[in-house]
Amino acid sequence: MGSEEQFRTALSVKEGWDFPSSRLVAELSHQMNSPLGTLCSAIDTFEKVFVQLEAQLKEGEEIYQELRHLAPLVKATIGTARQACERMDASMKTLRRYVNLDQANPRKIDVRECIEDTLALLSGSLKGDITVIKELSPVPLLECHPRELNIALMSLLSSSIENMRGSGEIRINTARYNGWVLIKIADTAEMGLSAEVIQRCAEIATMHQGEMTSTNDANNGNETTFRLPLSEPGMEGLQ
Numbered sequence: 001m002g003s004e005e006q007f008r009t010a011l012s013v014k015e016g017w018d019f020p021s022s023r024l025v026a027e028l029s030h031q032m033n034s035p036l037g038t039l040c041s042a043i044d045t046f047e048k049v050f051v052q053l054e055a056q057l058k059e060g061e062e063i064y065q066e067l068r069h070l071a072p073l074v075k076a077t078i079g080t081a082r083q084a085c086e087r088m089d090a091s092m093k094t095l096r097r098y099v100n101l102d103q104a105n106p107r108k109i110d111v112r113e114c115i116e117d118t119l120a121l122l123s124g125s126l127k128g129d130i131t132v133i134k135e136l137s138p139v140p141l142l143e144c145h146p147r148e149l150n151i152a153l154m155s156l157l158s159s160s161i162e163n164m165r166g167s168g169e170i171r172i173n174t175a176r177y178n179g180w181v182l183i184k185i186a187d188t189a190e191m192g193l194s195a196e197v198i199q200r201c202a203e204i205a206t207m208h209q210g211e212m213t214s215t216n217d218a219n220n221g222n223e224t225t226f227r228l229p230l231s232e233p234g235m236e237g238l239q
Helices: 003-011 021-059 063-099 111-121 146-164 195-207
Strands: 107-109 129-136 142-144 167-177 180-187 211-217 221-229
Touching: 021 063, 107 111, 107 146, 111 129, 111 146, 111 167, 111 180, 142 146, 146 167, 146 180, 146 195, 146 221, 195 211, 195 221
Parallel strands: 129 167
Antiparallel strands: 107 142, 167 180, 180 221, 211 221
16 A cells, blocks of 8 residues: 555545545655755755865864864754754654644644644645634534544645635634633635535534534635533633
8 A cells, every 4th residue: 555545545534535635745755855855955065065074184284274164064063954854753653743644533632732733734725825823712622533524624624725815814713612612714816615524524524512603704714613512611712
């Protein structure tokens, strides 16, 4: 089984649901390509520096001055390579949290972390004139199926990005209200969400004994709200 097929299998909630997987693979490829390119370039520079250093050592002349000249470049190259490695490590940690391959059973999570991880994976597409406004109010830990919730968020956010065609605004809110955790995703796209995305996200909400509403207005864009139940009541409104 190839790597992309493995991703599709891991991300499927049930047979027939692999909508976000190709997006995830594309985003992961983008996220890894940039730091890998930087790391390879840094290693090439590092190699060239030591070739020069070796030549100077063989000549035995003005070694001290040459070392002083090359030292900053060596340090900068090492720093660049380290940053590239840290970026790749962060991307892989985000991916592991997102997929939750070993956490298929229900467990308690912070929905804000799910949102942040999904945005991190989509960061390669969030360029140009797309603005993301996050108003993530603290909410209690929610017992849910993290993988399914992540897929719903990926479906909604990737659809918003595609429908805005490089320009627009996405606003994400979280809140606690009367025993519910609320997640609202609104965008300024003229095009509405597809019936398939709406249906599948509604199924995930139902799976968690919650509900989902979605509206579209050509002038105001899309607005989708998840209401997911808590075990303890609370009272904080969603603005």
